[in-house]
Amino acid sequence: MPPDAPLLEVADLKVHFPIYRGVIAKQVGAVKAVDGVSFTVNPGETLGLVGESGCGKSTTGLAVLRMLDITAGRVVFDGTDITRHDRAAMRPFRRRIQMIYQDPFGSLDPRMSVAALIAEPMIVHKLAANAAERAERARELLEMVGLRADMASRYIHEFSGGQRQRIGIARALAMKPDLLICDEPVSALDVSIQAQIVNLFQEIQAKFGLTYLFVAHDLAVVRHISDRIAVMYLGRIVEIADRDTLYRAPLHPYTQALMAAVPIPDPEIEATRPQITVQGEVPSALNPPPGCRFHPRCPRAVARCKTEEPQLREATSGQSVACHLV
Amino acid sequence: MALLSVRGLTTRFRTDRGALTAVDDVSFDLDEGETLAIVGESGSGKSVTALSLMRLIAQPAGQIVAGSAMFEGKDLLSLPEEEMRSVRGDRIAMIFQEPMTSLNPSISVGAQVGEPMVLHRGSTWQAAMAKAGELLDRVRLPDARARVNAYPHQFSGGQRQRAMIAMALACQPRLIIADEPTTALDVTVQAQILALLKELTRETGAALILITHDLGVVARYADRVAVMYGGRMVETASARALYRTPRHPYTEGLLASIPRLDQVAGRRLIPIEGQPPDLTRLPPGCAFRPRCRRATAACETTRPALAEAAPGHWKACLNDAA
Numbered sequence: 001m002p003p004d005a006p007l008l009e010v011a012d013l014k015v016h017f018p019i020y021r022g023v024i025a026k027q028v029g030a031v032k033a034v035d036g037v038s039f040t041v042n043p044g045e046t047l048g049l050v051g052e053s054g055c056g057k058s059t060t061g062l063a064v065l066r067m068l069d070i071t072a073g074r075v076v077f078d079g080t081d082i083t084r085h086d087r088a089a090m091r092p093f094r095r096r097i098q099m100i101y102q103d104p105f106g107s108l109d110p111r112m113s114v115a116a117l118i119a120e121p122m123i124v125h126k127l128a129a130n131a132a133e134r135a136e137r138a139r140e141l142l143e144m145v146g147l148r149a150d151m152a153s154r155y156i157h158e159f160s161g162g163q164r165q166r167i168g169i170a171r172a173l174a175m176k177p178d179l180l181i182c183d184e185p186v187s188a189l190d191v192s193i194q195a196q197i198v199n200l201f202q203e204i205q206a207k208f209g210l211t212y213l214f215v216a217h218d219l220a221v222v223r224h225i226s227d228r229i230a231v232m233y234l235g236r237i238v239e240i241a242d243r244d245t246l247y248r249a250p251l252h253p254y255t256q257a258l259m260a261a262v263p264i265p266d267p268e269i270e271a272t273r274p275q276i277t278v279q280g281e282v283p284s285a286l287n288p289p290p291g292c293r294f295h296p297r298c299p300r301a302v303a304r305c306k307t308e309e310p311q312l313r314e315a316t317s318g319q320s321v322a323c324h325l326v
Numbered sequence: 327m328a329l330l331s332v333r334g335l336t337t338r339f340r341t342d343r344g345a346l347t348a349v350d351d352v353s354f355d356l357d358e359g360e361t362l363a364i365v366g367e368s369g370s371g372k373s374v375t376a377l378s379l380m381r382l383i384a385q386p387a388g389q390i391v392a393g394s395a396m397f398e399g400k401d402l403l404s405l406p407e408e409e410m411r412s413v414r415g416d417r418i419a420m421i422f423q424e425p426m427t428s429l430n431p432s433i434s435v436g437a438q439v440g441e442p443m444v445l446h447r448g449s450t451w452q453a454a455m456a457k458a459g460e461l462l463d464r465v466r467l468p469d470a471r472a473r474v475n476a477y478p479h480q481f482s483g484g485q486r487q488r489a490m491i492a493m494a495l496a497c498q499p500r501l502i503i504a505d506e507p508t509t510a511l512d513v514t515v516q517a518q519i520l521a522l523l524k525e526l527t528r529e530t531g532a533a534l535i536l537i538t539h540d541l542g543v544v545a546r547y548a549d550r551v552a553v554m555y556g557g558r559m560v561e562t563a564s565a566r567a568l569y570r571t572p573r574h575p576y577t578e579g580l581l582a583s584i585p586r587l588d589q590v591a592g593r594r595l596i597p598i599e600g601q602p603p604d605l606t607r608l609p610p611g612c613a614f615r616p617r618c619r620r621a622t623a624a625c626e627t628t629r630p631a632l633a634e635a636a637p638g639h640w641k642a643c644l645n646d647a648a
Contacts, residue, residue: 052512160601190367191539192617195583195597202594217513220542224585224592243591261517263542264588265581267565270546277517280468281484 005079006040007211008064008179013037013073015056015063019286031285033059035235036073038312041179046205046212048226048243050219050258054282055232057215061181064213065097066090078178095125098177102184104168108156114142114167115152121175141170144207145200162193166200173204181213186221198225219262223247228318231255234285234293237312241319251321254278254294292324300325328355328396329500329533330379335393335403337371337378340386346605348374348388350557353632358500361527361534363548363565365541367602371557372537376503378403379535380420381410398500416446419494421523423506425486429478435489436462436474442496461492465522484515491523498530505537520547541584545569553577556603556613559632563639573641575618612644620645 015034018027034056041047049057062068064075066082074083082093101107108117118138121127128134139149145166156164165185172180182201186194198221204210216222222229223243230240231254239252250256257278263270280297283289289296295305304324312322337349349371356362366372377383378390379402395402398417402410414420419442422428429438439461440454449457455474462470465488478486487507494502504523508516524547527534536548544551545565552562553574561574572578579598585591600617609615615625622645630642 052514162601190602191541191580192367192583192598192602195585195595196599198585199595199597219513220585220587223587224595247587247591257514259587261514262587263517263540263546264586265541265545265569265584266586266588267545267548267569269588275517275521277521278514279518281482281515282512 004042007043007045007078008041008213009074009076010040010060010064011038011074011076013060013063013075014071015059015068016071029286032235032288033285034063035288037232037235037237038073039230039237039240041211041213043178043211044205044209045228046214046226048222048229049213049215049232050217050222050229051232052217052258052282054234054285056235056285057217057232058183060232061099061183061213061215065094065099065181067099095121095127095175096177097179097181098172098175100165100168100172100180100182100185102188104164105156105161108164108168108171110156113153113155114138117156117167118142118152118171118174121171125175127174127176137174138170141173142167144173144204145170146196160193161189162196165189165197169200169204173208176208177210179211179213181215183215184217185214187216187218194221201225219259231258234282234288236293236322238294238323239319239321240312241321245316245319249316249319251315251319251326252294252323253298253300253325257297257299292322329358329360329398330356331394331396332356332379333394333396335375335378335390335395337374337383337388337390339388341606344606347557347608348605349378352393352554352559354552354559354562356501356533356535359527359531359533361524361536361547361549363536363538363544363551364554365538365544365551366554367539369556369602369605370554372554373505374557375554376420376505376535376537380414380418380503381405381407382420412446415442415493415499416497417499418501418503419497419499421487421490421494421502421504421507423509425483425490426478428490429486431478434475434477435481436476439489439493439496442493446497457496458492461495462489464495465489465492465526467492483511484519487511487515487519488522491519491526495526495530499532501533501535502527503535503537506539507536508543509538509540516543523547541580553580556608557605558613558642560614560643561639561641562632563636567636567639571636571639573635573639574614574643575620575645576614579617579619612642 016030016032019029021028051057063070115138119134122134142149147166186197226243228242229246230237233254239255278297291307292305292310295301310322310324312320315321315326333353335352338347364372379395436455436458440458443449443454459471459474467488508519548565551565551568552559555576561577582596598617603613611627612625615621624644630644632640632642635641
């Protein structure tokens with residue numbers, strides 16, 4: 001693989017959930033949760049996926065890990081097309097791609113000690129010679145994520161939300177992964193704890209050269225942690241650009257609306273900020289609007305937007321946008 | 327004279343893990359037409375403060391053990407339940423975070439919006455339903471009048487919150503308490519709902535207590551801010567003064583720890599180390615001391631009282647440097 005090749009390449013990814021009705025379970029439609037999404041993530045890079053509920057950002061993350069059936073398109077990881085891999089073929093990739101969830105309490109077995117939780121993947125993937133080595137490594141990992149080694153014998157309910165997220169991260173790191181898919185990893189945490197965990201993500205990335213696909217709805221957090229950002233709306237990417245370009249000069253009307261909607265924690269700035277509010281809510285992915293999916297809410301929509309779906313294309317260097325008006 | 331004057335509000339709960347003081351000696355005033363944001367993290371006591379004022383604390387586990395809350399010449403905390411019922415939904419209305427759980431799924435939205443007028447104002451159902459249509463239109467529910475007879479499940483999250491606001495407005499309350507009203511909503515819908523709430527309070531002159539954890543929302547919508555930590559109010563000031571010169575180390579720490587869209591990205595965040603306190607095991611002295619970078623020996627033993635540090639700017643901190 002050439003050195004500048006992406007670690008992850010997603011091409012025209014579609015994840016449709018069929019809807020069945022009636023006694024013979026006839027398919028009557030499909031929720032097009034992800035409907036033609038393409039992006040790449042380079043080694044050591046963080047790509048942020050932002051958007052509101054139902055935009056398909058979490059589904060995209062799950063599809064990359066092949067935890068959902070892919071309807072169409074390709075997922076290429078480190079040069080290998082894993083789109084149609086079966087369970088056995090996926091196994092090495094299940095180690096190299098790890099997932100961090102919003103609520104680690106739901107993803108960690110409450111009956112296992114923290115040491116056992118961290119050791120389990122090492123057993124499954126044969127990453128340690130014996131129990132002593134696993135225990136030693138679990139203690140190391142706990143310290144690496146900012147917990148004390150002596151916490152290894154405790155159970156998950158004894159920890160606060162922030163500490164649980166640290167344990168989730170330690171467990172992921174135990175697999176020596178290349179790619180972390182982080183799905184809203186700080187949104188359930190208290191404000192004062194979020195910064196601790198965001199900093200931890202940045203520390204371990206620098207230390208292990210990790211690559212992140214960072215899925216979240218909080219634009220300020222995503223901007224802080226990402227090198228590049230993809231904005232999703234109803235199953236499509238509407239804009240993708242490097243972080244600074246996207247925030248300095250967003251081109252898609254949806255990106256602009258999203259950023260205007262996020263208040264800045266400073267009353268003096270807020271007093272002078274134009275309050276543009278986009279109307280309405282995200283329509284159902286079961287029956288997305290024709291043409292540009294954003295057109296019913298777009299303040300600038302023209303006739304063409306109602307019939308013709310805009311394709312993602314490069315507007316400026318490193319910035320692609322799917323809008324007829326750009 | 328203040329519309330609402332709260333003094334020494336203290337609410338305790340008995341839990342499996344021991345007794346705790348969820349709200350500890352909280353005092354504040356609220357003027358007519360003013361928006362006060364109560365900010366804090368989970369367990370800070372911000373929601374319990376609101377529920378105490380509405381006398382909606384689940385008994386017997388929870389008890390309001392001390393304090394007064396003067397509102398239109400009456401003490402809300404000592405009012406007989408009967409009289410309190412005539413205040414709720416009439417003079418004071420409350421909006422909750424999850425409208426789906428506060429709306430009755432088997433009653434039409436119009437009937438729920440109209441009900442306060444029947445209960446409190448002796449309105450007929452026919453008149454109330456007509457008024458409900460007007461109110462739903464006023465909160466800009468699409469096709470409002472045609473959807474008076476629709477049920478909550480036929481509404482989106484944002485539309486349900488609009489219906490909750492319409493219900494709150496039904497009897498023209500003088501005070502609206504909104505507890506995390508947009509936390510469950512998407513950011514573009516959040517902006518719509520909060521702008522609407524602000525616009526309606528401005529039009530009707532109602533005061534608003536906005537309970538939130540989001541410092542951006544506070545900056546955009548609040549006139550004044552009260553910051554809570556470990557059940558106590560640790561700082562209160564006008565929004566501008568609080569953001570410009572935070573005087574409590576906790577407020578200062580919060581503002582420094584959040585990434586902002588208008589600042590250079592990527593610089594290391596400065597977190598507040600440690601965990602929020604366990605209310606059943608509060609340390610003696612200042613609850614924030616274990617996490618405070620300015621703590622001194624005195625902070626371990628003395629619980630600081632709220633004191634005026636600058637005109638209109640109060641803080642509960644022994645440290646004078648801030």
